[in-house]
Amino acid sequence: MAVEVSKEKYRSQVREVVLGATKEEGGTRSHTVKVGGETALPFLHFEGEMPNRPVVAMEVWDIVPEEWPASLKSYFEDVYDDAGAWAKKCVEQYGADLIAIRFKSADPDIKDASAEDCIATLKKVLGSVGVPLIVYGCGKSDKDNSIIGPIAEAAEGENLLLGVAEQDNYKSVTSAAMAHKHSIIAQSPIDINIAKQLNILISEMSTPLLDRIIIDPTVAALGYGLEYSYSIMERARFGSLQGDRMLAMPTIANVGHEVWSKKEASISADDEPGWGDQAERSMAWEATTAMALIQGGMDILVMRNPRAVELIKKSIDDLMQDNS
């Protein structure tokens, strides 16, 4: 007997956002990366389009990431002091689709590096890899607000993905993106309503930016409220497909940032014999978190462990196979 397959028809779709800019487009990237554009729930190719596969960005810091566990640090031992080399290794050896630079050195309590220092690092990375870049500040809003303008200006036309606009602090990064033709990350604290509110606030500063926003819904790591993030993703995706244009942005998740601070990522098998080998477990923790998120509809995963990146990319290959 023929089963009548259930196919949902949606009114709308996720906006498509282009990251990076090639020479012809005013930048220096060897290629751009498109995200979003889905017309159905994730990987249900039988009822809609998923024109762009989820992509993986790998993190590059401008200081030595002392807090990373040795099992993770060891991958990058040879490139710590050179952000350019680090980025190159991620792209060429580990297959990163994007590079996410964190200007940790700008933190007033670390090195209090100036905007010029950050720009120098940025230029180095721009020179060493051809993929589009994501830029994060140090995480302290006062300092980040002061450096984001100059950084955005120095890379005018590159269409960086600038982090992060938050509900209480969205104006400087929005202005920087508007003035110098970049895209922005709109970050909200695990709350779908605030995610939408922030998009509205940004759009009221600049309507054209609506097509250059990436939502960071702030994800929780596996075992730390991941289900909350998962459901927010599902609701947001479902809402966008049903016509909520203010939620219909592609999404980004700081998977590595969340996972690698957790006990599961660092504690040794000696201390938790029931949990098995630390190196493999921590890698699997990051990969599983990422996997759950792409099931919810995540478009950009910012990750750290090269093996986890490899696994996720392979899994995405499988998930992108036609299933109609």
Add this chain to the structure above:
Amino acid sequence: MNRKVVFLPEEVSLEVLPGTPLLRAAALAGIEVKSSCGGKGSCSRCLVKVEEGKAIVKSTGKLSGEEQEQGYVLSCQALVGDQDLRVNIPISSRLEEHRILFNSPDNVDGEEEAYGAYDGYPLCTRFQLSLEPPSIDDNTSDLTRLMMALRREMGKSSPETEIKINTAALRGLAKALRERNWNLSVVMTYFPGNVEVITAAAGQNEKPLYGLAIDIGTTTVAIYLVDLLNGKTVLHHGSFNRQSRYGDDIISRIIYASEDEKGLNELHDSVIGTINEIIGQILQQAGINEEEILQVVTAGNTTMTHLFLGVPPDFIRLEPYIPTFSSTPAVKAKDLGLRVHPEAWVHSFPQVASYLGGDIVSGILYADLAENDEIVLFVDIGTNGEIVLGNKDWMVGCACSAGPSFEGGGITFGMRAMSGAIERVVVDPVSLEVQVKTVNNVKPLGICGSGLIDCLSALKTAGIIDRSGKFQSDLKSARLRSGEEGLEYVLVWADDSGVEKDIFLTEGDLKNLIMAKGAVYAAIRTLLRTLELDESVISKVIIAGGFGNYLHIQDAIRIGLLPDLEYEKFEFIGNSSLKGAKLGLLSRKALNKARKIGNMITYIELSVGTIFMDEYVSALFLPHTDITLFPSVESVENRN
């Protein structure tokens, strides 16, 4: 031992024991001082100035050094020490008479039509009897004779139940019968299980028969003196609930009542005292004595009803929020110490839940929800927002904590809707200049709830704040400036204000206000979503309570406080708690219906489940995160 304290500018003096807080001393002297935090030293509303002598200061709270030097103290934190004192209580620290609500707007006399329920089933009435005197042949007792006459008189409406008589009436019966040749006027009261002769007096009585309908509010108490024979309200009076000195909000009062052994008694005495004082004014004005008031019906929220009856309210605020009683039997006035006839029965409206009380049941009764096929939304906005949705078949209700913003609490220059309160705000979108209108058109002292809603709407429309309630920091206006708590917007310059200071709003004020409106709207949405309904099912929105009367529907919708429905669907019914109590006072059918209403409302606990939390965050935006819920606002903004 005692020290003398003189309060200025009245020059009222009294003697108190050292160690007495000035706040308490002022209350003893009959001056009510604001005390929003209930004497904990955190709200700074009870500011007074010690002009002579020295008080013992326990804590200076948030007072500046300068203020302290000038002699300002928090009256709850300053104790009488070993010196006599002269203390000035500024107007801004006093609880003043504010608008106590009796009727629908501009409609003092138009209420009668609602009393069609006065229906031949009185709760309390009077019979003029002329009995056959006894004789040797007809030797039944006085009482039996009276009962037979009453049964005849009551005819068909006579209940099957036994007619009782209270001891006092029985004791006077023989004399009363014989004093005016077996002519007697008898006051009867009826309610299930009790048909009772309240008084039996000699002769005919053509004077009105009085009863009281009382609305016991957390903030104010309002009373109607009603002629039970014709259903007319003879006069009304109201005043602040004197419990306010134990804190503005219900929670502080419950805590006070449950922490301190004397606490419950103090709160009980204080509300009875408030009522008796108002009765005193009524008696004086009407030229009657207290024995002439023979029936009382009260409606209040659950906590107020508990405290009125002297029942501990402790468990109302503890999960799972259980009140001691929902439907309460009537009690005799003499047991409560009310200044009415001691044998008069006092009925209290039933509660639905700890935060959905008899005042709401009374409002629902008055608004006639239980007779309607159409679905009606009933909203009572105060510190708590109480919301009921339903029709004659079903009703759901909930209570949310809106916080005190709508009553002026938690707002830097917030105040109740009394003289000098800004109630209207207009902002010019080009010049960003502000015009205000105050209650009684005097110099502004602060801003009240309706003014705040106006203001929020106006600031948003003029582009001074964004949708999250934050000031646009790059705005060019002298009114927007950086203050102690971040950005603030000046509504009235010191020169024009009645407090000799600039009157402004801070981002924190706006945030509190947005939280308050968000809670109310989220509660409405939660009721709808719990039943899987949407706004379109609502045929009418009834807005009860004092706040409603001064509300601009348009602004309330534009800030996302009320659902975006056609204006014609909104109806203000004023103090429906008081009006419902009057219905109950006149008709035992109405009183029974109130019982039924109390029994049929399904209480929805907002803290269970995640719908409310989700709706709440969604509502913390102007007007709302989901703009499709506010199509009229969207279209206005698109036009702009």
Add this chain to the structure above:
Amino acid sequence: MGLTGLDIFKHLPKTNCKVCGFPTCLAFAMALANGKASLDACPDVSDQAKEALSSAAAPPIRLVKVGAGENVIQMGDETEIFRHDKRFNHPTAVAIAVNDNEDVDAKVDSINGLVFDRVGQHYEVDMIALVNASGDAATFKAAAEKAAAKTNKNFVLITQDVGAMEAALQVLAARKPLLYAADKDNYEKMTELAKANGCPLAVKGENLDSLAELVEKIVALGYKELVLDSGARETSKVIADMTQFRRLAVKKKFRTFGYPAIAFTSKDDPQEEMLQAATYVAKYASLIVLKNAKKELLLPLVSLRANIYTDPQKPVAVEPGLHVLGDVNENSPVYCTTNFSLTYFLVEGEVAATRIPSYIISVDTGGISVLTAYADNKFTAEKIAKSIKDLEMEGKVNHKKIVIPGAVAVLKGKLEDESGWEVIVGPRESSGIQKFAKAQFA
């Protein structure tokens, strides 16, 4: 996806008699709609109403049990497509494959040893999937005997050979294993076997159409304890089919697919396999059969399962207690807040952003926010004072100062009395923490 509370209410007597234990008929109707009450509790319900309601209340996906006695695993009885709408009821069971021609004792021992504890939860592998890899009935039976002696876990018996299935059932029938699988060739005999032994039966099709056909044939034979397998093994195809099972059963009330579903991994690399399984946990599998068994990979998998199957209608709480941010010392500030996850996350994020190593005490408020908890008497001076004491904060810092949320400034006096600590009233909103900390602690 069933009837709403109001739909059900229309059929109830509207007496508000309270005999059912609910305050009103509507409250009872809403409980019925949520599956939290039984219609039998109503004394006055009419037969007509009973009929109307019971057919509507039948679960769209059948509850199927594997195992016997106390040791039963329930599968199915799901009503939702999205977990945020209502809780997914029965977490995905994990089975690990054991071939009958390998060292069964050793493999079962190692599976028995896969036990983990995490955040107060104890996890182990749910089932052994015994595979008739040898193709020989006697070997299968012998393996069943060995495995049965080694473990109390439930079984999936994997063979399409009726003879082999029968042989293994001689050993395991009493433990009510899942029989895998009936196919188009063997279904009559397999159904008979399942029926005779009272065991659940997996049905394997070659695609959705053939599966539907087969299920209907088996149902026609009078058996309904079924588990679905469309035969797909590629990740993408599996989730498409799983999605169809769930949607058709829940939304279209298509009874043929109203059964729990089984999924098999196809990857050989243990890490790749685990991620494939993770996909199926999210996408509706009631049972997953894995080839590999490694602690460090199963732990994330079962943690994901725990996450996906939590109740979305309960506010998410964080662990109450002491949270340490950064490299604290005896001078580090101490903050306190509730254990409502959103509140806590916000506070933690802001405190972390101060870059001042700090302690945060999350007081157990049952997962509700600061103001609600205060009004609810769950965030009290006594409770905070007790936390300070229980967490031995005096041994950790030397300053005896605690920061409380500005929204509950009113607790200051009482908390100082109760704890003997100095109370600093923090900002009302977490967004003010950075500025506050700079002024107070920098």
